Amino acid sequence: MRRRLVLLTAATTSMVAIAFVVPLMLLVRSLAEERAFRPAELAAQGIAPVVGTLDPVAIGDAVDAAAVRLRTAVAVTMPDGSVIGADSARHDGEIPTSLSILDREGVADARVVLPVLLAQGTAVVVAEVTESAVQRGVAEASLALFALGIVLVGGAVGVADLFARRTLDVVDELEAVALLLSDGQLDSRVADDDTSPAELARVGAALNTLASRIGVLLAHEREVAADLSHRLRTPMTAMRLQVDNLGDGPQRDDLRIALDQLQAGVDRVIQDARRPVREGALPRCELGAAVAERVGFWMALADDEERMLTFTPPTTDAWVALAPADVADVMDLLLGNVFTHTPPGTAASVAITTRGTDWLLSVSDEGAGFPDGVEVVARGVSGGTGSGLGLDIASQTAQRAGGRLELGTGPGATVSLVLPPVEGPR
Numbered sequence: 001m002r003r004r005l006v007l008l009t010a011a012t013t014s015m016v017a018i019a020f021v022v023p024l025m026l027l028v029r030s031l032a033e034e035r036a037f038r039p040a041e042l043a044a045q046g047i048a049p050v051v052g053t054l055d056p057v058a059i060g061d062a063v064d065a066a067a068v069r070l071r072t073a074v075a076v077t078m079p080d081g082s083v084i085g086a087d088s089a090r091h092d093g094e095i096p097t098s099l100s101i102l103d104r105e106g107v108a109d110a111r112v113v114l115p116v117l118l119a120q121g122t123a124v125v126v127a128e129v130t131e132s133a134v135q136r137g138v139a140e141a142s143l144a145l146f147a148l149g150i151v152l153v154g155g156a157v158g159v160a161d162l163f164a165r166r167t168l169d170v171v172d173e174l175e176a177v178a179l180l181l182s183d184g185q186l187d188s189r190v191a192d193d194d195t196s197p198a199e200l201a202r203v204g205a206a207l208n209t210l211a212s213r214i215g216v217l218l219a220h221e222r223e224v225a226a227d228l229s230h231r232l233r234t235p236m237t238a239m240r241l242q243v244d245n246l247g248d249g250p251q252r253d254d255l256r257i258a259l260d261q262l263q264a265g266v267d268r269v270i271q272d273a274r275r276p277v278r279e280g281a282l283p284r285c286e287l288g289a290a291v292a293e294r295v296g297f298w299m300a301l302a303d304d305e306e307r308m309l310t311f312t313p314p315t316t317d318a319w320v321a322l323a324p325a326d327v328a329d330v331m332d333l334l335l336g337n338v339f340t341h342t343p344p345g346t347a348a349s350v351a352i353t354t355r356g357t358d359w360l361l362s363v364s365d366e367g368a369g370f371p372d373g374v375e376v377v378a379r380g381v382s383g384g385t386g387s388g389l390g391l392d393i394a395s396q397t398a399q400r401a402g403g404r405l406e407l408g409t410g411p412g413a414t415v416s417l418v419l420p421p422v423e424g425p426r
Contacts, residue, residue, distance in 0.1 A: 009160035010153060017149035028141040036134045037101060037112060040127040043070055044099065044114040047125045051076055051116045059084045066127065073128040079121025091124040101129075110134075170200045177207060184283075186215045232266050283323035284422055287359060288313045288352055290324045294331035295350050298339075305344035312351035318359045320419040321401040330394050334363040334415050337391075342367035358403065359421060364414040370407065391415065 043066040050062040059076055063085035067074040075085030083090045091113060099114045114125040173190060180188035189211060190204035240259055246252040295311045302309035331350075338348045348365040395405040398417045408414035 005164040006157055006161050010157050013153045013156040017152050021145050021149040024145050025142045028145070029138055032136065032138045032141075033134050036129050036136070037110075039070060040072070040112040040129050041099060041114075043074065044112050044125045044127050047074070047076065048114055048116045051123050051125065052118065054118070054120075056084060070127060072130055072133070073126075075126050076116075077124045077126065079118060079123055086128075089126040089128055091126050095122050095124060166195070167197060167200065170196045170204070174200070174204060174207060177204075177211075181207075181211055181214070186211055186218070236263060236266070283321060283326065284319060284425070285322055285324045285327060286424070287318040287320050287322075287327065287361065287419070290322075290327035291331055291350060291352060291361065294328050294335070298331075298335045301339060302348070305339070307339075307345060308347040310347075310349045312349070312353070314352040314354075314359070317424060318352055319422050319424045320359060320403075321422045322397065322419070326397050326400075330361075330397050330417065331363075333391075333394055337415075338363065338365045338367070355418065357421060359419045360416055361419065362414055362416040364408075364412060366412040369409040369411070369413045 047059070047062045047066060050058050053059070063074050063076060067086065073086035073089040075083050075087070075089035075091075077083050077091040089111065096113050096115055099112070101110055101112055109128055109130045112127045112129060116123040116125060170193070177188050177190050189208045192204075193201070196204070236259070243252060243255045243259060246255070292311060292313060295309065299309055335348070335350075338346075342348075342365050346365055346367050348363070351360075351362050351364075353360045353362070391405065391407075394415065394417065398405045398419060401419050403417060403419040406416045406418060408416065
């Protein structure tokens, strides 16, 4: 935008400058011509009365004086063809009827010609005007006008660039605040500046109002989530007590599984509702540190069951669009599945590697693998005795970060989250 505004100003000012400078240059040339020819015309008119005396001496003196004054050739061609003065100023050819300016054939110089009527015929007074006299001062004046045009264009471009830079500084500030808001820093505001253009100042005020409104809406969302938690947990606790009071049998087991699924779903809804308040609009974490913390937590249980649990961290910081709580939930789900569905002593591993530009978080075990013919990622479907929500939650978590979940078998089972990278904190 800044470059376009400067170019537009330069083009507009240049056209205006050309529209004035070119006519002024032509006017300067015209004035220079008049300045050069006018003295020659006056000199010829001053010699004409002397020619009427027919006194060769007087005519010669007048011609010599005019030649010295004009610094050029002056002569009088008498009716009999004789020339008094410089022979180069002889007039041959048709005699003009009035004062005129004639070009010398084949020569750049011009001459002022004045006919004088005598009883013996017509005499002609000639005063030459050289090209150098006509061009004297024209180049300097034209150069001065050209320099003035350059100064005008340069000044206009400088003012336009200053205005564009000031305007773009305000736009850059608006962009920076918008990016901070999208990054979850809801206390960011556009500073008040009386020197900002009025239109951009209104945009900044609107952006500040929007940020304040977002904060109010998120606070209201947190209150609604807390109220939802309070309203649902109490009847669910009562339902669990009633299920526990039922006699043993498949109906009681089915109700307990359904209640566990409902409890897990409610917990997930509440967590998702609160997360924008807790993490900001754009969650982000360093995957290696978040995974290492949960692997360390499960390492104690692995030692108790004599499992070999290994972790391969990334070689560089692996920033992804997930909150640390999301990573912790996924790791607890995946490692919980390993410990639940494989016998004690079964080795497991966690690794963070790269696949192209994406990060690959893999949890593998050396157990029997996934059961055949069962869609283990389907919601509510479990390959064992769980609620069937674990892998579905992991898949949805990966999708929120712009990635996906992949399963692998043979030998054992591997669950991988393919996560695109994001920029680290600024």
